[in-house]
Amino acid sequence: GSVAIAIHGGAGTIPRNSMTSEMDAELRSVLKETVESGYNILTQGGTALDAVEKVVLQMEDNPLFNAGKGSVFTSAGTHEMDAAVMEGHTLRCGGVTCVRGVRNPISLARAVMEKTRHVLLCGEGAEEFAREIGAPFEPPEYFFTKRRFDQLQRAIEKNVTRLDHSVDGKEVEGKTG
Amino acid sequence: TVGAVAVDQFGHTAAATSTGGMTNKRIGRVGDTPVPGAGNYANKFCAVSGTGVGEHFLRTLACYEVACRMEFGEMSLEEAGRGSICGGRFKEIDGSGGLVAVDTLGNVCLCFNTEGMYRAARSSKGVDVVAIYD
Numbered sequence A: 001g002s003v004a005i006a007i008h009g010g011a012g013t014i015p016r017n018s019m020t021s022e023m024d025a026e027l028r029s030v031l032k033e034t035v036e037s038g039y040n041i042l043t044q045g046g047t048a049l050d051a052v053e054k055v056v057l058q059m060e061d062n063p064l065f066n067a068g069k070g071s072v073f074t075s076a077g078t079h080e081m082d083a084a085v086m087e088g089h090t091l092r093c094g095g096v097t098c099v100r101g102v103r104n105p106i107s108l109a110r111a112v113m114e115k116t117r118h119v120l121l122c123g124e125g126a127e128e129f130a131r132e133i134g135a136p137f138e139p140p141e142y143f144f145t146k147r148r149f150d151q152l153q154r155a156i157e158k159n160v161t162r163l164d165h166s167v168d169g170k171e172v173e174g175k176t177g
Numbered sequence B: 001t002v003g004a005v006a007v008d009q010f011g012h013t014a015a016a017t018s019t020g021g022m023t024n025k026r027i028g029r030v031g032d033t034p035v036p037g038a039g040n041y042a043n044k045f046c047a048v049s050g051t052g053v054g055e056h057f058l059r060t061l062a063c064y065e066v067a068c069r070m071e072f073g074e075m076s077l078e079e080a081g082r083g084s085i086c087g088g089r090f091k092e093i094d095g096s097g098g099l100v101a102v103d104t105l106g107n108v109c110l111c112f113n114t115e116g117m118y119r120a121a122r123s124s125k126g127v128d129v130v131a132i133y134d
Helices: A021-043 A048-060 A105-115 A123-132 A146-158 B054-060 B062-071 B077-086 B088-092
Strands: A004-012 A081-087 A092-099 A120-122 B002-007 B013-019 B040-042 B046-052 B097-103 B108-112 B116-123 B128-131
Touching: A004 A021, A004 A048, A004 B097, A004 B108, A021 A048, A021 B002, A021 B116, A021 B128, A048 A081, A048 A105, A048 B002, A048 B013, A081 A105, A081 B040, A092 A105, A092 A123, A092 B040, A105 A123, A105 B013, A120 A123, B002 B097, B013 B040, B013 B046, B040 B062, B046 B054, B046 B062, B046 B077, B054 B062, B054 B088, B062 B077, B062 B088, B062 B097, B077 B088, B077 B097, B077 B108, B097 B116, B108 B116, B108 B128
Parallel strands: A004 B046, A092 A120
Antiparallel strands: A004 B002, A004 B116, A081 A092, A081 B013, B002 B013, B002 B046, B040 B046, B046 B097, B097 B108, B116 B128
16 A cells, blocks of 8 residues: 655744744754654655654654754643644554653654553643653753744743744734634 | 654554643633643544633633534534634634544644644654644
């Protein structure tokens, strides 16, 4: 059968005018490298589940993206992450939400799917489960990036919530945020 | 937000999505990512991962809608994906975001209604794409 993989690294008001050629090239290079690694898993007989977990994990480890290491800041100056995984032919799924310090939420979501009778674990319960299975944790400094911190300061000044790619673009307010 | 969807040699699909949420969000706010059907979904027809304003995905079950359009509307993956993110209920609420999807035949859909979406795809059918804007 045919194999295919597609990835995204976020959408929004990505500002064309503030994207330097260096940033553009770096992002495209990372996207290319990431999708290739997933495609290689598939062509070598790996499962779709293995492929999607691997590539999302790679992006979680890259501070360019709003997930894992590059996560944006909450209003309290902390990081809270969500992740989910779903397998089509079995309809199995697993997710974690509002977890702190977990290095790779996507692998924790997969563990929820495969090692518990539940679908979604949140907050402290999810973190306790992560410790039980030996999932790696990182200190707050690991998740700190100056770019995200500056985004938070601008959002606080304007009292808005923003998508990770918004600079001074469309605000999210009212019922939607 | 980051995400991936894939179909393997057995025709099995999977979707994975992960996010740090939104800048300056309230503590405890849950976006679409971990909610099955909203920002992440897979079944025997397709796998879908979304990105954008999570609340819009939650209110419209945008990723599940792609699968429904295929199963009940007999649409192609491309029609179903674009219909869900650029039309229907998502459009009604002025939803903002995009999604990536694959079906069991190895077709790929990368669609969004925002200014850009970081995206890439590769398939044995010859798809080889890396893009940010249109």
